[in-house]
Amino acid sequence: MAYLLQHLLTDSAARAAQRPAVAVGERFLTYAALDQLSNQVSRALLAQGVAPGDRVGILSPKSAAAVVAQYGVLKAGACYVPLDPKSPAGRLATIMTDSGVTVVLADQATAGQAAAMAGSVPRLRAVIVSGPHWGRPAADRLAHGATPQGPAIVPWEAVLAESAEALGDDLTIDSDLAYILYTSGSTGTPKGVMISHRASLTFVEWAAACTGLTAEDRVCSPAPLHFDLSVFDVFAACKAAACMTVVPENTSIFPARLAQWLEREQVSVWYSVPSVLTMLATHGNLPGFDLSRLRTVIFAGEVFPAKHLNRLMAELPGRRYLNWYGPTETNVCTWYEVPAGSAELTAPVPIGKACANTDAFAVTSGGDRVAKPGEEGELYVRGSGLMRGYWGDQEKTRRMLVTNPFQAAYDEPAYRTGDLVTLDDTGNYVFLGRRDGMVKTRGYRVELGEVEAALYAHPAIREAVVLPVPDELLGSRLRAVICADGPAGRTDGLTREEVLDHCHRRLPSYMVPDVVEFLEALPRTSTGKVDRARLAEHGK
Amino acid sequence: MEEVINDYISRELVQDASLLPLGNATSLLETGILDSLSLLRLVVFVQRQFLVTVDDVDLVPEHFDSVDDICAYLRSRQGGRAGQAVGHG
Numbered sequence: 001m002a003y004l005l006q007h008l009l010t011d012s013a014a015r016a017a018q019r020p021a022v023a024v025g026e027r028f029l030t031y032a033a034l035d036q037l038s039n040q041v042s043r044a045l046l047a048q049g050v051a052p053g054d055r056v057g058i059l060s061p062k063s064a065a066a067v068v069a070q071y072g073v074l075k076a077g078a079c080y081v082p083l084d085p086k087s088p089a090g091r092l093a094t095i096m097t098d099s100g101v102t103v104v105l106a107d108q109a110t111a112g113q114a115a116a117m118a119g120s121v122p123r124l125r126a127v128i129v130s131g132p133h134w135g136r137p138a139a140d141r142l143a144h145g146a147t148p149q150g151p152a153i154v155p156w157e158a159v160l161a162e163s164a165e166a167l168g169d170d171l172t173i174d175s176d177l178a179y180i181l182y183t184s185g186s187t188g189t190p191k192g193v194m195i196s197h198r199a200s201l202t203f204v205e206w207a208a209a210c211t212g213l214t215a216e217d218r219v220c221s222p223a224p225l226h227f228d229l230s231v232f233d234v235f236a237a238c239k240a241a242a243c244m245t246v247v248p249e250n251t252s253i254f255p256a257r258l259a260q261w262l263e264r265e266q267v268s269v270w271y272s273v274p275s276v277l278t279m280l281a282t283h284g285n286l287p288g289f290d291l292s293r294l295r296t297v298i299f300a301g302e303v304f305p306a307k308h309l310n311r312l313m314a315e316l317p318g319r320r321y322l323n324w325y326g327p328t329e330t331n332v333c334t335w336y337e338v339p340a341g342s343a344e345l346t347a348p349v350p351i352g353k354a355c356a357n358t359d360a361f362a363v364t365s366g367g368d369r370v371a372k373p374g375e376e377g378e379l380y381v382r383g384s385g386l387m388r389g390y391w392g393d394q395e396k397t398r399r400m401l402v403t404n405p406f407q408a409a410y411d412e413p414a415y416r417t418g419d420l421v422t423l424d425d426t427g428n429y430v431f432l433g434r435r436d437g438m439v440k441t442r443g444y445r446v447e448l449g450e451v452e453a454a455l456y457a458h459p460a461i462r463e464a465v466v467l468p469v470p471d472e473l474l475g476s477r478l479r480a481v482i483c484a485d486g487p488a489g490r491t492d493g494l495t496r497e498e499v500l501d502h503c504h505r506r507l508p509s510y511m512v513p514d515v516v517e518f519l520e521a522l523p524r525t526s527t528g529k530v531d532r533a534r535l536a537e538h539g540k
Numbered sequence: 541m542e543e544v545i546n547d548y549i550s551r552e553l554v555q556d557a558s559l560l561p562l563g564n565a566t567s568l569l570e571t572g573i574l575d576s577l578s579l580l581r582l583v584v585f586v587q588r589q590f591l592v593t594v595d596d597v598d599l600v601p602e603h604f605d606s607v608d609d610i611c612a613y614l615r616s617r618q619g620g621r622a623g624q625a626v627g628h629g
Contacts, residue, residue: 086572250569253576254599279576285596442577474577501557509572512555 016241036164041072043162052077057104069105069130077171082225093120131156188453192391202385203331213240221271255284273443274304281312300324301443302475306345325351350428358383439468480513564607
């Protein structure tokens with residue numbers, strides 16, 4: 001039985017050694033190769049002094065080299081922290097410092113970027129280059145030798161010189177951390193969601209069974225490593241000895257190009273946020289492509305507007321359509337399958353029922369009882385799929401990972417999702433909205449407070465409010481309303497461009513406001529609070 | 541035409557001010573200016589501005605990777621009626 005994520009790989013390598021594990025265009029890594037290369041990475045990590053429980057950064061887009069790195073870290077008994085190469089350096093430094101990363105696995109193209117982080121992360125002592133290098137830009141200067149003051153650079157050739165033999169005994173147990181995913185934090189800094197091997201496997205085992213994955217499947221998700229959707233294609237595909245296919249970074253921007261790629265790659269199971277699927281349905285020219293291999297379409301991360309889902313199902317009939325729901329803290333915790341042959345949808349599909357080995361229940365606003373069907377409540381989740389907590393933040397962990405109020409006999413953790421739901425007459429949960437200032441945009445969680453905190457860091461900004469603007473395609477767009485610190489409330493020369501540039505240096509692009517407005521003063525309620533409702537009305 | 545499109549992209553789509561002023565040959569993909577949403581906004585803009593219809597099959601990087609690429613594509617769609625901007629806004 002697999003009780004650590006890397007067992008999925010060693011098991012598949014033992015029974016399906018020559019099957020493709022990760023495909024990038026025409027090239028692919030077999031399970032045997034992935035197993036051996038990740039063994040070499042694990043040995044390179046140990047050679048750099050990485051010990052069980054250490055956090056190792058992975059600075060890479062999704063690629064064969066990134067998957068080799070993920071398994072290499074796990075085999076070394078360490079825990080990986082995905083670092084988005086597109087994130088501003090300041091945010092990467094915050095995440096690396098917070099999680100205590102001292103060694104980073106990069107690829108040929110990001111090694112220089114990783115080494116440069118030493119300026120703001122003095123504890124960074126080594127950058128190891130993972131491989132293979134397929135379709136990535138040529139090596140930069142830093143990737144081939146140590147820099148005088150910076151971290152040691154271990155090139156891929158040195159990794160390949162390590163033994164490909166497995167390390168031997170497992171270095172971790174199933175309750176140890178497998179990875180930490182950083183998500184938006186309301187106080188202005190991202191927070192690290194700690195996921196153990198057991199929690200991840202709870203999802204992976206269920207997901208592989210739910211989708212009926214086999215070794216014949218070709219699985220794809222465009223989600224980057226720091227987004228929890230990527231746990232599915234990296235690990236569930238591996239459990240089934242299926243092939244994970246890596247979509248080129250810019251392909252999913254162009255719908256017809258994506259459709260063409262899906263046809264060529266013979267993708268059979270797709271998993272993404274709804275907006276990518278909406279683009280595919282509305283601009284993908286789907287009848288022009290043979291997508292007969294595509295059997296299952298999974299979406300998660302935000303509400304799929306009914307009219308776009310209808311269009312997709314009309315363009316691609318006869319497939320399974322699955323809505324998966326769950327914050328990063330719970331993995332996927334509920335799911336819903338759109339019934340085959342169902343009539344045209346008039347409302348977003350439900351988030352459904354709890355996954356295997358998971359319990360989900362709605363609690364009334366008083367917090368003292370489970371909501372009745374039809375009644376609104378906040379969704380709580382319990383089970384082995386829950387996170388261990390937020391890295392280095394026990395106070396926040398205690399607030400979100402509460403004691404199950406309905407288990408009197410012993411302490412059991414339950415996660416408060418902050419999502420308001422109701423149970424419909426078919427026994428499925430329906431998502432109603434949020435309890436707090438978190439919104440979803442492009443499937444990513446954004447705490448409005450974190451964007452506001454970034455705005456307040458600008459010396460000329462006196463007050464700032466960020467409001468969600470509902471957007472059919474994205475979930476929400478972000479609208480910033482700003483009072484500048486000029487005389488008599490004038491913007492004092494502060495421009496939209498300067499505000500955006502300021503945000504861009506601190507926040508990932510999906511958190512940068514789409515709209516910037518200047519006001520002389522913010523409207524207030526009678527209690528002196530910013531009148532968000534009036535601002536929202538004003539923005540319509 | 542280049543100026544109108546460059547101005548729109550600079551004003552509405554560029555988030556990173558260090559990319560400004562935007563060169564007409566600058567890759568909108570490599571600089572991360574284009575994502576799936578900004579592409580759609582750009583298409584809506586050029587369709588309205590230049591009275592052309594952008595077919596779904598034409599939504600490819602070859603036509604949208606730079607201001608120059610977009611203009612070359614639009615000129616081919618307009619059949620030589622280059623630069624006939626309709627209004628400004």
